[in-house]
Amino acid sequence: MTTVAQLLPIDLSAIGKEHLTLAVIGYSVVFLSLFLLFLVFTVVPKFFTHNLRVKIQKEGGAEKAALVNRMVPGEVSAAIAVAISLYLEELHDQETAILTIKKVGKSYSPWNSKIYNVINFNGFQR
Amino acid sequence: MEGIVRFFENSGFANATPGHLLMILIGMTVIYFAIRNEYKPLLLVPIGFGILIGNIPFVEHAGLHLGIYEDGSVMNYLYMGVLKGIFPPLIFLGIGAMTDFSTLISNPKLMLLGAAAQLGIFLTYLGAISLGFTNPEAASIGIIGGADGPTAIFLSSKLAPHLIGAIAIAAYSYMALLPVIQPPIMRLLTTKKERRIKMRPPRSVSKVEKIRFPVLALLLTGFIAPGSLPLLGMLFLGNLLKESMVTKRLADTAKNTIIDIVTIILGVTIGASTQATTFLTRESMLIFVLGATAFMISTAGGVLFAKIMNIFLSAENKINPLIGAAGVSAAPDSALVVQMEGLKADPDNHLIMHAMAPNVAGLIGSAVAAGIMMSYLL
Incomplete structure (x- = not known):
């Protein structure tokens, strides 16, 4: 009978120094790349927000400046979205009552041409 | 009479082997689950049908130019897109045009979870080495843990082209089975209290930030790992086309027409590459075992790292460790598993x-x- 060890002949001694190096360096570089992205995208927005705050403060709006980058709670966003949706739907309550039927143009193709039909019924007309 | 005999000898009936029949059965099973259970149907239907196409028995190398591995056959020409690594970057272009990086930009610390969940790639690489695979083969098998079909195909096309079929089928099959593979590991590694953690809603992200992301991310990742440029270059290009709002037509083409065409050809050729004569080997079976292991380790890596991060985060900034499981990529399937x-x-x-x-x-x-x-x- 075939055993699991025969099906999966694991030989840990086959893992050499170079394999471990690749695994460790590889994983570290993946981490490093995403860590750098994390750093950049944590710092950059703060930098831009700071600039905006300074600009608004110069224009004399200290209170306005404090509002920069303030979080809008999800509930507020949802309420605004519902309000806009309801408002837009109400606009469609009264239709213009003008119905247009668009003519669909049928482009020519030899694949749908009557003259290439296998059975040309025109020939059977009496 | 001789003609009839020759015709019969060339037919599928005369050349069928139990391997062909088994693969046809597997192909039909894949199609069944893709349609019946909607397991990644966009990929598994073409792959399943490709398995049928690739396993209709015929006389190989008889000058008929039929098989995917026969020079000059139509399937061989289509398969070139896989072998030369052309299709995966095109798929990444489409993915980029479909992906919204807003949540990542609004909460950049979650990027680390995406890194942590790559643990499966490197541990599986070591596992494959211990099972006797060569270095390039082991790397191609390990990448299954990234749970990203195009990446797995791209790397194996460069390092181990003879294993593409098994690697791609394993990657896509396990991606379809994420709702089965991930939840037990997620529950095992988290407490009910942790699973109930409510996270702060993401902040709104400006248009400028969204445009800045693909450019900066490409520069950073490209300089660190230039080998990833064909994939990440196209991913971020697709995203820039979307976010810039001035190339709507190109973005639409990338995320609809291009990705659809490439997905069909990629799926069919990957499926057809599983010809019984080359696919039913001990290596293929081991790849399937290692692939499942890779998915499990990656899931565990993401969840455990989220728990470690929580040690350093303040009470209002705590993250729900379940979302670590989504770090295995497989967008958006693993995110849906987390949601459920x-x-x-x-x-x-x-x-x-x-x-x-x-x-x-x-x-x-x-x-x-x-x-x-x-x-x-x-």
């Missing part, structure tokens, strides 16, 4: 938005991992 698990613990806790961040970070992470392995081993 989150709802099971607390029906009011919607985690999908948060889970999308490690999900797309995982996409970047697995492409970087592929780039590193390629530059190291080629």
Whole structure:
């Protein structure tokens, strides 16, 4: 009978120094790349927000400046979205009552041409 | 009479082997689950049908130019797109045009989860070495843990083209089976209290930030791992086309026409590459075992790292460790699994938005991992 060890002949001694190096360096570089992205995208927005705050403060709006980058709670966003949706739907309550039927143009193709039909019924007309 | 005999000898009936019949059965099973259970149907239907096409028996190398491995056959020409690594970057272009990085930009610390969940790639690589695979083969098998089909195909096309079929089928099959593979590991590694953690809603992200992301991310990742450029270059190009709002037509083409055409050809050729005579080997079976292990380790890596991060985060900034499982990429399937698990613990806790961040970070992470392995081993 075939055993699991025969099906999966694991030989840990086959893992050499170079394999471990690749695994460790590889994983570290993946981490490093995403860590750098994390750093950049944590710092950059703060930098831009700071600039905006300074600009608004110069224009004399200290209170306005404090509002920069303030979080809008999800509930507020949802309420605004519902309000806009309801408002837009109400606009469609009264239709213009003008119905247009668009003519669909049928482009020519030899694949749908009557003259290439296998059975040309025109020939059977009496 | 001789003609009839010759005709019969060339027919599928005369050349059928139990292997062909088994593969046809597998193909039909794949199609069944893709349609009946909607398991990744866009990929598994073409792959399943490709398995049928590739396993209709015929006389190989008789000058008929039929098989995918026969020079000059139509399937061989289509398969070139896989072998030369052309299709995966095109798919990444489409993915980029479809992906919204907003949640990642609004909460950049979640990028680390996308990195942590790549653990499966490197541990599986070591596992494959211990099972007797060569260095390039082991790297190609390990990348299955990135849970990203195009990346797995891209790397194996460069390092181990003879294993593409098995690797791609394993990657896509396990991606379809994420709702079965991930939840037990997620529940095992988290407490009910942790699964109930409600995260702060993501902040709104400006248009400028969205445009800045693909450019900066490409520069950073490209300089660190140039090997990932074909994938990440196209991913971020697709995203810039979307976010710039001035190339809507190009973005639409990338995310609809191009990705659809490439997916069909890629799926069919990958399926057809599983010809019984080359696919039913001991190596293929081991790849399937290692692939499942890779998915499990990656899931565990993401969840455990989220728990470690929570040690250093303040009470209001705590993250729900379930979203770590979404770091395995497989966008958006693993994020959906996280959402479902989150709802099971607390029906009011919607985690999908948060889970999308490690999900797309995982996409970047697995492409970087592929780039590193390629530059190291080629």
